[in-house]
Amino acid sequence: MYRSHVLVCGGTGCTSSGSNQIISSLESEIAKNGLAEEVQVVKTGCFGLCALGPIMIIYPEGTFYSMVQPDDVAEIVSEHLLKGRIVTRLVYDETVTESGIKSLNETNFYKKQHRIALRNCGVINPENIDEYIGTGGYEGLGKCLTEMTPDDVIQTLMDSGLRGRGGGGFSTGFKWKLARTIVPNADQKYVCCNADEGDPGAFMDRSILEGDPHALIEAMAIAGYAIGANQGYVYVRAEYPIAVKRLQIAIDQAKEYGLLGDNIFESGFSFDMGIRLGAGAFVCGEETALMTSIEGNRGEPNPRPPFPAEKGLYQKPTVLNNVETYANVPQIMVKGADWFSSIGTEKSKGTKVFALGGKINNTGLVEVPMGTTLREVVEEIGGGIPNGKKFKAAQTGGPSGGCIPTELYDVEIDYDNLIKIGSMMGSGGLIVMDEDNCMVDIAKFFLEFTVDESCGKCT
Numbered sequence: 233m234y235r236s237h238v239l240v241c242g243g244t245g246c247t248s249s250g251s252n253q254i255i256s257s258l259e260s261e262i263a264k265n266g267l268a269e270e271v272q273v274v275k276t277g278c279f280g281l282c283a284l285g286p287i288m289i290i291y292p293e294g295t296f297y298s299m300v301q302p303d304d305v306a307e308i309v310s311e312h313l314l315k316g317r318i319v320t321r322l323v324y325d326e327t328v329t330e331s332g333i334k335s336l337n338e339t340n341f342y343k344k345q346h347r348i349a350l351r352n353c354g355v356i357n358p359e360n361i362d363e364y365i366g367t368g369g370y371e372g373l374g375k376c377l378t379e380m381t382p383d384d385v386i387q388t389l390m391d392s393g394l395r396g397r398g399g400g401g402f403s404t405g406f407k408w409k410l411a412r413t414i415v416p417n418a419d420q421k422y423v424c425c426n427a428d429e430g431d432p433g434a435f436m437d438r439s440i441l442e443g444d445p446h447a448l449i450e451a452m453a454i455a456g457y458a459i460g461a462n463q464g465y466v467y468v469r470a471e472y473p474i475a476v477k478r479l480q481i482a483i484d485q486a487k488e489y490g491l492l493g494d495n496i497f498e499s500g501f502s503f504d505m506g507i508r509l510g511a512g513a514f515v516c517g518e519e520t521a522l523m524t525s526i527e528g529n530r531g532e533p534n535p536r537p538p539f540p541a542e543k544g545l546y547q548k549p550t551v552l553n554n555v556e557t558y559a560n561v562p563q564i565m566v567k568g569a570d571w572f573s574s575i576g577t578e579k580s581k582g583t584k585v586f587a588l589g590g591k592i593n594n595t596g597l598v599e600v601p602m603g604t605t606l607r608e609v610v611e612e613i614g615g616g617i618p619n620g621k622k623f624k625a626a627q628t629g630g631p632s633g634g635c636i637p638t639e640l641y642d643v644e645i646d647y648d649n650l651i652k653i654g655s656m657m658g659s660g661g662l663i664v665m666d667e668d669n670c671m672v673d674i675a676k677f678f679l680e681f682t683v684d685e686s687c688g689k690c691t
């Protein structure tokens with residue numbers, strides 16, 4: 233039993249700003265001060281506030297230290313962990329009030345967020361399955377396999393209103409229903425996950441894989457049970473080494489615990505899964521190109537129909553969803569369709585994760601209820617534009633999306649509203665531009681991107 237836990241972000245952002253060195257210094261300082269039995273260091277996934285990395289939180293106090301450097305570690309250990317005195321110079325200034333230090337959840341960055349897909353990111357050690365189970369992990373799969381029929385699972389998903397987070401916003405429950413029913417007596421079906429994440433500026437899928445890989449494994453097993461598939465593949469770009477490593481560790485642990493493999497929960501249902509690496513081609517994020525690439529062919533799209541639900545991977549019925557879409561599924565199974573559909577707008581239920589980038593103070597990852605306005609995301613959660621500059625536009629939807637100008641700052645973000653104003657949700661990259669940005673340059677950037685990445689099939 234530890235009296236203190238020190239959580240250090242081990243996401244790609246904080247790792248690149250040196251969090252591994254912080255963790256080794258912490259471990260050696262903790263040992264030097266004789267605290268190894270009392271204080272545990274936990275390497276987590278992304279907390280969201282990437283601009284402030286490397287990030288550290290110390291519990292039970294909940295003290296949030298930002299931009300920690302290896303040289304600060306000795307002081308944190310001797311002052312905070314040994315003597316109980318907070319190192320005020322390193323505390324995130326938003327948490328400092330006249331009456332003391334407030335919780336992170338009360339800061340502007342977090343208070344309007346609602347974390348479902350990101351619920352474990354920055355909270356647990358993603359390389360330890362016990363921590364996932366400790367927060368209710370695999371309860372959803374257990375419930376599906378022991379209390380629900382595959383049709384119940386699909387009905388729950390349809391009632392929840394969950395729509396695909398990878399771009400198109402198609403009903404996830406309906407997609408699963410098609411894959412279950414469209415080819416009666418199919419001898420083989422597959423579950424695929426799209427972790428290609430090609431949109432410039434988007435990194436939510438990477439963060440979920442890095443911070444909570446078991447949520448994806450659990451959801452894919454649920455999908456397998458629902459549609460009648462016993463094999464899954466995650467297609468992830470090779471440029472995501474931390475995500476790939478943690479996902480593989482998680483798959484191995486789930487197999488060891490009998491949560492993947494034969495006869496899961498003694499239910500008679502078996503499911504296995506593996507990782508397939510992509511070479512980082514934007515076009516391989518398109519679902520038919522992705523499956524062609526898994527098959528070992530050149531990643532080029534094929535016309536639909538037939539849709540993957542009918543003829544997908546190796547021409548077999550396949551469900552293919554995005555990482556964030558899957559990350560919502562276990563919670564929906566545990567908490568129910570009504571809980572999920574009570575969040576969001578009439579036709580866009582639940583939350584959406586956005587990767588905030590460009591001219592914004594709080595570069596990072598946020599998850600907000602559908603219907604939150606662009607202004608709230610940029611000004612309140614994102615902390616506004618640096619250097620007192622004015623907001624000019626925000627680009628959403630990746631290269632096929634659009635720029636939302638100042639006149640539409642108060643638009644409530646959901647699938648239909650974004651389409652109505654000429655942009656789209658896409659996978660959730662949100663790039664902010666200020667008065668100095670040239671919109672012609674932006675248009676040229678995205679056009680050059682699509683020209684570069686085109687496989688030549690688009691007419």
Ligand SMILES: Cc1cc2nc3c(=O)[nH]c(=O)nc-3n(C[C@H](O)[C@H](O)[C@H](O)COP(=O)(O)O)c2cc1C
Nearest residue numbers: 396397398399426428429430517518519553554557
């Ligand atoms: C050119 C192109 C690139 C795409 N890239 C991605 C991607 O990187 N990640 C993703 O999830 N979906 C991407 N999509 C959408 C997928 O084809 C597919 O609709 C989606 O993965 C389905 O999952 P969902 O229903 O959970 O959103 C792309 C689509 C196109 C046309």
